[in-house]
Amino acid sequence: MTTSPLTIVAEFRIPAENRDHFLELCAYDSAHSVADESGCQRFEAVSPMDDPQTVILVEVYDDEAAFETHLATPHFKVFEVAVKELGAELVSLRKTARIAPRS
Template sequence: MIDAEEKIVQMADLEIDPAQIAAYIALLAEEIEASVDKEPGVLMLHAVSVKGSPAKIRILEVYAGRAAYEAHLKTPHFLKYKLATANMVKSLDLVALDPIAMCSK
């Protein structure tokens, strides 16, 4: 069991170029699937868009700890995503979060 205090929990708030949203979503879905499948330290990645504003993307990220997060940033699949989407992302803000109650089925 991983202690909640060790986890890295953050929300990525992104604004995507509306003309490239379909391509961005395809790359994001590929990256999320690879990260969750291949990295034991990636506990959860959930991506959503703001209702009525598909270019406003929010990603809830949960990592087992600082080492898992830093390792994630160096993986081939993450680096591919960052490079391929660099001209699609108009803004990115990472918000550090404190977990309160997190549960899923």
């Protein structure tokens, strides 16, 4: 199974009072990831329509190395610190590989 591209699916639970601030941080991290990282193909935040306290980040990278580069960027460090300060809980983080379509 190929791991290129690599899709990251990260699910967070956000306290209601911090949701708006968390979404601003997601937008910040997303914008910088796509603009500043050549290996980041896509980065978006989604939320189940019936569960606004859950936010899921879907990020697509060229490969594992590109994701590791992302984790070392200044904009990710800002996001990482803020997640803790806002009481956001990382529920799961999955590394997935595309299986269809193949290209």
